[in-house]
Amino acid sequence: MIIIALGGNLPSREGAHRETLRRALPFIEAEGLRILARSSLWLTEPVPRSNNPWYANQVIEIATTLPPTEVLAALHRIEARFERIRSVRDAPRTLDLDLIAYHGVITTTHELILPHPRMHQRAFVLAPLSEIAPGFRHPVSGETVDAMLAQSDRTGICRLRDVPMIMGVVNVTPDSFSDATPLINSDQAIAHALQLMDEGADILDIGGESTRPGATPVSPIEEQRRIMPVIEAIAKVAAERGRIVSVDTRHSSTMALTIKAGATMINDVSALGDPHSRALLAEAKVQIVLMHMQGNPQTMQLSPAYEDVVADVTLFLDAACTRAIAAGIEANQIWVDPGIGFGKTLAHNIALLNATSRFGANGRKTLIGASRKGFIARIDRDGAASERLGGSIAAALAAAARGATAIRVHDVAQTRQAFAVWSAIEAN
Numbered sequence: 001m002i003i004i005a006l007g008g009n010l011p012s013r014e015g016a017h018r019e020t021l022r023r024a025l026p027f028i029e030a031e032g033l034r035i036l037a038r039s040s041l042w043l044t045e046p047v048p049r050s051n052n053p054w055y056a057n058q059v060i061e062i063a064t065t066l067p068p069t070e071v072l073a074a075l076h077r078i079e080a081r082f083e084r085i086r087s088v089r090d091a092p093r094t095l096d097l098d099l100i101a102y103h104g105v106i107t108t109t110h111e112l113i114l115p116h117p118r119m120h121q122r123a124f125v126l127a128p129l130s131e132i133a134p135g136f137r138h139p140v141s142g143e144t145v146d147a148m149l150a151q152s153d154r155t156g157i158c159r160l161r162d163v164p165m166i167m168g169v170v171n172v173t174p175d176s177f178s179d180a181t182p183l184i185n186s187d188q189a190i191a192h193a194l195q196l197m198d199e200g201a202d203i204l205d206i207g208g209e210s211t212r213p214g215a216t217p218v219s220p221i222e223e224q225r226r227i228m229p230v231i232e233a234i235a236k237v238a239a240e241r242g243r244i245v246s247v248d249t250r251h252s253s254t255m256a257l258t259i260k261a262g263a264t265m266i267n268d269v270s271a272l273g274d275p276h277s278r279a280l281l282a283e284a285k286v287q288i289v290l291m292h293m294q295g296n297p298q299t300m301q302l303s304p305a306y307e308d309v310v311a312d313v314t315l316f317l318d319a320a321c322t323r324a325i326a327a328g329i330e331a332n333q334i335w336v337d338p339g340i341g342f343g344k345t346l347a348h349n350i351a352l353l354n355a356t357s358r359f360g361a362n363g364r365k366t367l368i369g370a371s372r373k374g375f376i377a378r379i380d381r382d383g384a385a386s387e388r389l390g391g392s393i394a395a396a397l398a399a400a401a402r403g404a405t406a407i408r409v410h411d412v413a414q415t416r417q418a419f420a421v422w423s424a425i426e427a428n
Helices: 017-030 068-081 123-132 145-150 186-199 220-240 252-260 275-284 309-326 346-354 374-379 389-401 412-426
Strands: 002-008 034-038 042-044 055-063 096-102 157-159 165-171 203-207 244-248 265-268 287-291 334-337 365-368 406-409
Touching: 002 017, 002 068, 002 123, 017 034, 017 055, 017 068, 042 123, 055 123, 068 096, 123 145, 123 157, 165 186, 165 412, 186 203, 186 220, 186 412, 203 220, 203 265, 220 244, 220 252, 244 252, 244 287, 252 265, 252 275, 265 275, 275 309, 287 309, 309 334, 309 346, 346 374, 346 389, 365 389, 374 389, 389 406, 389 412, 406 412
Parallel strands: 165 203, 165 406, 203 244, 244 265, 265 287, 287 334, 334 365, 365 406
Antiparallel strands: 002 055, 002 096, 034 055, 042 055, 042 157
16 A cells, blocks of 8 residues: 655645645646545644644555655655745645655665654544555554554644535626626636636636526627637646636537637536537547526526426436437536526525535536526625625535535635635534
8 A cells, every 4th residue: 555645734826735735636646646545635733733824634545656766756746846845844835745655665765764754643644544544554563543543642633524626707708797897808818717726716617608698699700709819828727737628618619629729628508409519529528517508598587487496407417418428428527517597596596506416416526606696686685796705605605515516606716715614614
C-alpha cells in the first residue's frame, strides 16, 4: 500500500487550502500516480499549536511502478506548481505532499524516511487514513491505524463534508435575465471567466443565447460570434488550471466548433433532442448535461403543468439518457439537470430541489441551476435578479445537502464560502 498525505494552510493561485488539495489530485495522476482511494477533507489545527491558519488535510492511496525516490520527486514538482516555498519545518505552506508509506519499505536517507517518522503521532494523517485503510499496519511497530489514532490527540481535527463542484455562469448576451451589467463583448466575458476561476469556479459555463422566459431565439452564427473568442481565449488556461469549459448551447454546429476550440462539456437545455448533436457527441467524448424543459423559452412559463413534477421530470431525464446512450454516448459522460425555472411553477421548483437526490440515483451526476431564478423572488420579495444572492445560496446548500454533483451559480465567491462553512458544520 502506497500512502500520500496532502495538506496546506495558505491559499494558492487555485484558491483556499481545501480547493488547492482538490485541484492537486489531477496533477498527481498526471505524474503516473494512480489514485485508488481518497479520504474526506479534514480541517485541522497546526501541529505544534500556533496562531497559524488551520490546515486542510487529506490522505490518498495510490498505485505506481515508480520507486519511492521518483514518487517524492513527482510530489515536489506538484508542490512547486502550487507555489509551495520550502522554508523552516512547520511553517505555513500552500501545499504539502508527503509520502507516508510505500508498501513495507523501511528506509532512512537524507531525502526520504519511510515510513514517515511522525505519522503514528498525527491525528491529521491517521483520521483520514482510517477512512480508507483502517487495517493499515505501521511497517515498524505493526500497530493498526485505528490503534495509533486512539492514542493520538484528536481535539484539533474536524472532518469536512464533501461539497458540490461550482459552475460559474458566463453569459455573453445582451438580454440575460440575471445580469445587472450584461457581458456584451468578448473582452468583458474573458475577464469575467478568469475572475470566476480565481474565485473558485470548477466549471465555466459560457452561453451566447439567452434562454430566459420569453427570450427570442438566436441563430447559431450569432451565438458563435459571441462565444468563440471567449472559448479560444480561456480554453488553454482553463485546462492548465484543471477547470472544465462548458458551452451552454442547443445547436450542433456550435457544439462542434466549441469542442474543437477546447470546450470539454456541453450543457444542452434541449437534452440532445437533435440527433445530429447526439451523433457528434458520441464521437467527441466530452461531458454532457441533459436538461429538462417543458416547452421552449418562448412558451415554457405560460402555463406549466404536470401530473407529478418529480416523476414526470425523472421519466424525461431517464428517457433522454437512454436515447443518448443508444446513440453511442457513454453513461459516464452524462449529467442530468431537472431544469429549475424552465417550465415550472414555484411549487414545481421547490419539489424538484427537494428531490435532488432522486435525480442522482445510481451514481448519476446532477447539475442544479437555481441561481437568481424567479422563484426566489416569489418566496421572499419581488426584487431584481441581482438581489437574490441569499436565496440562491440557500437553494445551493439545499441541493448540496441532497447530493448534487455541481451547482450552477452567478456568485461564485460567495457560494464557495458558504459551502466551506456548511461542510465544516454538517460533517460533525
